[in-house]
Amino acid sequence: MRLLAGTVFDRPPRCERCNELESDCRCTPAEPSRQPPEAQSAQLAVEKRKGGRQVTVVRGLSHNDTDLADLLTRLRNLCGAGGTVRDGALEIQGSHLERIRGELLSIGYRVKAIRG
Numbered sequence: 206m207r208l209l210a211g212t213v214f215d216r217p218p219r220c221e222r223c224n225e226l227e228s229d230c231r232c233t234p235a236e237p238s239r240q241p242p243e244a245q246s247a248q249l250a251v252e253k254r255k256g257g258r259q260v261t262v263v264r265g266l267s268h269n270d271t272d273l274a275d276l277l278t279r280l281r282n283l284c285g286a287g288g289t290v291r292d293g294a295l296e297i298q299g300s301h302l303e304r305i306r307g308e309l310l311s312i313g314y315r316v317k318a319i320r321g
Contacts, residue, residue, distance in 0.1 A: 220232055239269075239270045239271075241313070242271075242312050242313035243313045243314075245265070245266055245267060245270065245314055246314070246315040246317060247263050247266055247309050247315070247316050247317070248263070248264045248265045248317050248318075249261065249262070249263055249302055249306055249309075249316060249317070249319065250262050250318075250319040258298070259298075259299060259300045260297065260299070261284075261298075261299065261300060261301045261302055261305055262294050262297075263280070263295040263296075263305065265317075266293075266295075266314070268293050273290050273295060277290055277295050279308070280295065280305055280308060283301075283304060284297055284299065284301040284305065286299045286301065302318060306318055
């Protein structure tokens with residue numbers, strides 16, 4: 206006898222909408238509902254890192270409602286600097302507070318600048 210025989214975990218997964226096996230399902234995948242930029246607030250700060258380097262950090266954006274990778278690419282291209290997504294926050298190398306603030310406002314985000 207198998208360990209999970211006769212339990213929910215033993216049965217093949219089924220689609221929640223049509224109840225067909227997932228391999229046979231023809232349903233279109235549901236689009237994730239995203240919160241618009243106007244309903245999100247971003248906190249901006251310039252932080253000092255090791256060696257006296259400065260990093261502009263964008264926090265407070267929902268990673269489920271925002272494509273952080275695309276936004277990071279847009280902000281890096283705007284500033285001409287490198288950056289990364291770390292712990293749900295965008296980090297752009299250098300002090301670009303006003304530039305990033307203006308871009309986020311033009312996209313539609315509410316922005317609060319925190320001097321750090």
